[in-house]
Amino acid sequence: MMLPLALAALSFVRVDIATDTVTARDWADDAPTETGSLLKPFIALAYAQSHQLRYPVVTCKRCWLPRGHGRVGIEQAIAQSCNTYFDSLRGQLRDGELEATARRFGITALPKVSPADLLRAYVELTRRAAEPGVSPLLEGMKRAASTGTAKEIGGNALAKTGTAPCSHRDRAPGDGFVIVLTPAVQPRTALIVRLHGRPGSHAAQAAAGLLR
Numbered sequence: 741m742m743l744p745l746a747l748a749a750l751s752f753v754r755v756d757i758a759t760d761t762v763t764a765r766d767w768a769d770d771a772p773t774e775t776g777s778l779l780k781p782f783i784a785l786a787y788a789q790s791h792q793l794r795y796p797v798v799t800c801k802r803c804w805l806p807r808g809h810g811r812v813g814i815e816q817a818i819a820q821s822c823n824t825y826f827d828s829l830r831g832q833l834r835d836g837e838l839e840a841t842a843r844r845f846g847i848t849a850l851p852k853v854s855p856a857d858l859l860r861a862y863v864e865l866t867r868r869a870a871e872p873g874v875s876p877l878l879e880g881m882k883r884a885a886s887t888g889t890a891k892e893i894g895g896n897a898l899a900k901t902g903t904a905p906c907s908h909r910d911r912a913p914g915d916g917f918v919i920v921l922t923p924a925v926q927p928r929t930a931l932i933v934r935l936h937g938r939p940g941s942h943a944a945q946a947a948a949g950l951l952r
């Protein structure tokens with residue numbers, strides 16, 4: 741069981757996708773922040789674009805999960821947020837490729853991104869479901885929300901968790917993030933949650949509460 745959250749520990753922005761309107765917000769500022777694993781879908785897409793739109797299978801022997809994730813393809817890598825997988829892809833990118841892909845989704849100043857811009861980049865990803873290389877990423881996010889790192893969301897949603905260095909004055913080892921788009925097909929609501937000093941899976945639990 742989680743302890744009740746101190747209010748200051750939780751930050752979120754919720755957007756109505758059709759009107760691009762912020763419908764709920766509790767985030768002290770929109771300052772660009774390190775966003776860790778939330779960039780993984782864009783790393784993957786940058787890789788695909790310079791590798792014939794094919795995603796590799798990578799063997800993960802050690803990860804944030806100590807025993808590793810075993811052999812993972814793109815969907816499982818997104819669902820389980822496999823660091824080994826995305827480190828491998830990122831290591832094969834040439835200078836500027838990630839930045840060029842991110843820019844197409846409105847992310848202009850890597851490695852830091854404002855929460856609202858990051859949320860918009862994910863909305864744009866769902867709008868480009870038909871673009872080559874995108875559908876496996878969305879399928880991975882669907883799995884993340886049902887059985888993966890964001891399984892607290894539970895079904896009919898797309899999700900991606902992340903952990904990034906803490907930027908709060910009361911410094912924690914890391915802050916957990918989650919992005920959720922719901923429903924899974926033609927999502928109407930997008931939500932980004934940051935939870936101070938907790939892993940991304942706990943941020944997903946908090947997000948599930950906010951979506952209820």
Ligand SMILES: [Zn+2]
Nearest residue numbers: 800803809822
């Ligand atoms: Zn792994």
